[in-house]
Amino acid sequence: MTIFDRRGFLRFAGGGALTAFTPGTIRRALAIPANNATGTIADVQHIVVLMQENRSFDHYFGSLRGVRGFGDPRAVFQRDGKSILCQPHDGGHLLPFRPRAEALGATFLEDLPHDWNTTQQAFNGGAWDRWIAAKGTTSMAHLAREDIPFYYALADAFTICDAYHCSLLGPTDPNRYYLWSGCTGNVAGSEPVIDNAEAGYAWSTFPERLERAGISWKIYQDVGNGLDAGNYWGWTSDPQVGNYGDNALLYFRQYQNAQPGDALYEKARRGTDVANGGDLLGQFRADAANGTLPQVSWIIAPEAYSEHPNWPADYGAWYVARVLDALTANPEVWSKTVFLLTYDENDGFFDHAPPPFAPSSRAQGLSTVACDDEIFAGDATWRAGPLGLGPRVPMLVMSPWSRGGYVNSQVFDHTSIIRFIERRFALQNSDLIETNISAWRRAVCGDLTSAFDFARPNDTLPALPDTSALRPLFLSRQPGVKPALPDEPSLPAQEPGMRRARALPYRIEARARCEGGSFVLELQNTGDATAVFHVRSRTHDGGPWIYTIEPGKTVTESWPSWRASAGYEFSVHGPNGFLRRFANDVVDDTPVEPQVESEIVIDRGSARVRVRLGNPTSMPLQLVVNDAYSKLSRNFSLAPTEQVESSWETDANLRWYDLRVSDFAASRFRRQFAGYAENGMDGYSDPAIGHAVALDDAF
Secondary structure: OOOOOHHHHHHHHOOOOOOOOOOHHHHHHHHOOOOOOOOOHHHOOEEEEEEEOOOOHHHHHOOOOOOOOOOOOOOOEOOOOEEOOOEEEOOEEEOOEOOOOOOHHHOOEOOOOOOHHHHHHHHHHHOOOOHHHHHOHHHHEOOOOOOOHHHHHHHHHOEEEOOEEOOOOOOHHHHHHHHHHOOOOOOOOOOOOOOOOOOOEOOOOHHHHHHHHOOOEEEEOEOOOOOOOOOOOOOOOOOOOOOOOOOHHHHEHHHHOOOOOOHHHHHHOOOEOHHHOOOOOHHHHHHHHHOOOOOEEEEOOOHHHOOOOOOOHHHHHHHHHHHHHHHHOOHHHHOOEEEEEEEOOOOOOOOOOOOOOOOOOHHHEEEOOOOOOOEEOOOOOOOOEEOOOOOEOOEEEEOOOOOOOEEEOOOEOOHHHHHHHHHHHHHHOHHHOOOOOOHHHHHHOOOOHHHOOOOOOOOOOOOOOOOOOOOOOOOOOOOOEOOOOOOOOOOOOOOOOOOEEOOOOOOEEEEEEEEOOEEEEEEEEOOOOOEEEEEEEOOOOOOOEEEEEOOOEEEEEEEEOHHHOOOEEEEEEOHHHOEEEEEEOEEOOEEOOOOOEEEEEEEOOOOEEEEEEEOOOOOOEEEEEEEOOOOOEEEEEEOOOOEEEEEEEOHHHOOEEEEEEEEOOOOOEEEEEEEEOOOOOOEEOOOOOOOOOOOEOOO
């Protein structure tokens, strides 16, 4: 084992004395006021993007307070009645677990399969239930606050996105192509690139648009052994230098063919030269200090700091802290800067939230938005399936306009970064709109602006943990550690408490009825953003089914012959914990109370939720409504043809609701209405997150 020598460390640290990373790094960022000249996105002068490697959201943040993590009360259930958090394994189930290690943040956890085929295997048509078979048991390993305190401190200080997905169900390169071009070659007349072939490509990239529009940009990287022919991958025998092949622009022929003096060469193929005594972040630090930072920057870490397993999370945190230090060293620059930290893909690490995806056929669902170029037909080597979205990955939004420890739950992917840049600079040149982004992806994924409040920047200074222990020690490659499994699998505890939440553009509803021997779902979108509904059934073959519905549209779907099955049971999942469940059992082939009417009406102004009940039959009907938050219940006796309305306040639940309806005696007719009453204003995360959740379906 080679210990990181002092000379190498000083090169990395910028030639100065060793400095421990304390909360001062973050506190300084929080203390600098925003450039608030207009109170709009126009106040942003610099956008800095750092895309690290191969970590899932749950792997890093599943136990973080107030996000959709391990304590998610709306996690999907599998057909066997187990929560999706209980992944099938060895005849039983394995849950997420925290490996037993003294310094888990500095542990070299093994790398896992993260290619297209194994990810499609884990995806399993949207069932999301083959993670261990495809990736191995280490896929369920996760870290916690005590392991990565710096990242938890960033989440508590700024804004974390808990519905940010990687773009493709596959490896690094295609996901980075989405970051830099809005697609992975899946444009008209071309086949998508779904592997790390790095064969040389020619479709257009977003930096070329920036160049034409006169928007300044630059790639900050280390050149390693040079970024000329034969060295584009950037890998070196020394993991402290080079770009680890993560500058995916260098796999495009227009960049490979560029010559010194050309914009694409000067901005994408230059960098520091650490192998010959250079300072790893010297150029970036100097540009930030001198006020010469371009309008758009992408930073590429060397292998050792990339967080790609088996490299430790701590090493990446050290690197990220240096970037943040460089930005905040010049308050004038930081006051005008947005720093986006995300991860290209999830490696093989599990995340419990099935992603939105485009249906491969009508049998799999429906989209009111064209799904052109979002499905891979498969070939002799690669499985057929949707390109994405992929699993959730971390996204931290750091800026003077995103302070306060918020969570944002709008659906995003890597193309959202392009769209944020578009949103900021497209007014200067309409050619900046990236046409490579598919219609489906542009509709489903937001542009990140909901993560900010440009008019009213927050200046909260939260309590921050000490992160002085973050210091890379062993910067030579080490064997990967395969953690031992827990003796008794159990669901990890998620930190209790809530966090502030950004307002979201979703207004959706799902209604059910029985009609002509069929179970009928009506999916409605009255919001300002396209929404994806994920539908599952415990009683009907097939599924999950996926429905993409634009604002102002309604889709009606039916499943026939429910009387011939064991009744029906369907669940409908949507953004930000939206859940509707509908069930009716069968006794002696006769449905119990098939004509019960039950629906929910949300008064978004008052946050009042009303449940409407109806009895169109000729027999009396007994119903009960239970509030899962307050634990209150109300009984209703409905005479034939009678209708009643029950009003429930949600103020005490901070606008969250979870109401369950059943027939009083038999509990065979069941409905669940759960979600958040959006009103266009910031609020708080779901109070039910972090409490004990059911791992077996008791609906």
